Amino acid sequence: MFTGIVEELGEVVALEHGGDSARLTVRGPLVVSDAVHGASIAVNGVCLTVVDVKDDAFTxxxxxxxxxxxxxxxxxxxxxxxxxxxxxxxxxxxxxIVQGHVDGVGRIVSREPGERWEVVTIGLPADLVRYVVGKGSITVDGISLTVVEARADAFTVALIPTTLELTTLGRKEPGDAVNLEVDVIAKYVERLIGDRA
Structure with a gap:
């Protein structure tokens, strides 16, 4: 389990595509400091299992x-x-509570800069709209964020200077893809209510 508080901005060393899989190597000195074979690390919000550690990188x-x-x-x-x-x-x-189990891919729609912050609008797949509510939690590329406004096909988040500086969201442009994980509690509540209906 994760919290959506990004510890480090890492860098991809290599992504080798196979037939039905890929092998990803990432440089991240902080997260590698105590990583061992079998450990979990979230990469852009995706929980992945370490198979190798070498110097300041993991695979x-x-x-x-x-x-x-x-x-x-x-x-x-x-x-x-x-x-x-x-x-x-x-x-x-x-x-x-972040599981690292991506529910879908959204796209940056727009960025509106403020004095020291930005409002970012993110489009989301239709099947995820029902889980997104104003002032609720959502994970975007592994970052725990609060929804400012929930719309019919998108939502907005307000990014503080720390988030802009220390995460990938400070660099993403309109059209860029982002991993989305909705609040798992909402999914459990939906399932429980659905089973009773």
Missing amino acids: VDVMKETLDRSSLSALTSGSPVNLERPVRPSDRLGGH
């Missing part, structure tokens, strides 16, 4: 399902990525 295998459901397949050498290690039971939950 993971990415299955076809993950490539199809996320924006990871579009990464190239040099791409910046948001990195987070799993939360320890004794840690503060600074963001919200």
